[in-house]
Amino acid sequence: MQTAKKGDQVKVHYTGKLTDGTIFDSSEGREPLAFEVGAGMMIKGFDAAVDGMEVGAKVTAEIPAAEAYGESRxxxxxxxxxxxxxxxxxxxxxxxxxxxxxxxxxxxxxxxxxxxxxxxxxANHDLAGKDLIFDIELVAIG
Missing domain, CATH: 2.40.10.330 (Thrombin, subunit H)
Incomplete structure (x- = not known):
């Protein structure tokens, strides 16, 4: 089965949560999120979680602040x-x-x-300094 790799165009469904379980964003009820793996379009930890996934796979990625929106400065x-x-x-x-x-x-x-x-x-991003959890499902490659 094909796995997502750097340079691939992918589509994912996701739910983003804070460590206390509060949902801050989700693609539920919307079109899947489309992006190019490894192109810097996504936060580092999200990009890394999708790299190597197979279509239909689901993963929960725990992303430290440094790989998300950075520390609050x-x-x-x-x-x-x-x-x-x-x-x-x-x-x-x-x-x-x-x-x-x-x-x-x-x-x-x-x-x-x-x-x-x-x-x-x-001017910090609202999610700066926060560890994030993403439930991700890869729905398409290409």
Whole structure:
């Protein structure tokens, strides 16, 4: 039987969970996720789990934070003076924002703290610093 290898186009169904069992994403009820194995389109641990699977196989992959979205980094948390925010904006903890990088790319960020003169912004991925568990089923190669 054919096994998935680097360079193959594959389709998978998956459920992503935190270590406490909380589901954060799933392809259930949707089309399978399509990607190229080893092309860097997926987090490292997910890619590695699919590499070598046979069509129809199911695997549960426990992926440490370092092979998922990385560790939460302090240098990705920074202060922004309120004077740099739009004048009509009322910042709230947990609020999702988008920041523009010098190249024009939009980066999702979250308001971590709100103070009188500044807001603390966290640009880490929501799943940074978290170990993840994925139930994966390989449904097609090619």
């Amino acid at each position: 302090e240098d990705m948390i920074f202060d922004v003076p309120k004077t740099n925010l739009p004048p009509d904006m009322v910042a709230e903890v947990g609020q999702q924002l988008a920041m523009s990088q010098p190249n024009g790319q939009q980066v999702p960020v979250k308001v971590k703290e709100v103070h009188e003169d500044k807001v603390v912004i966290d």
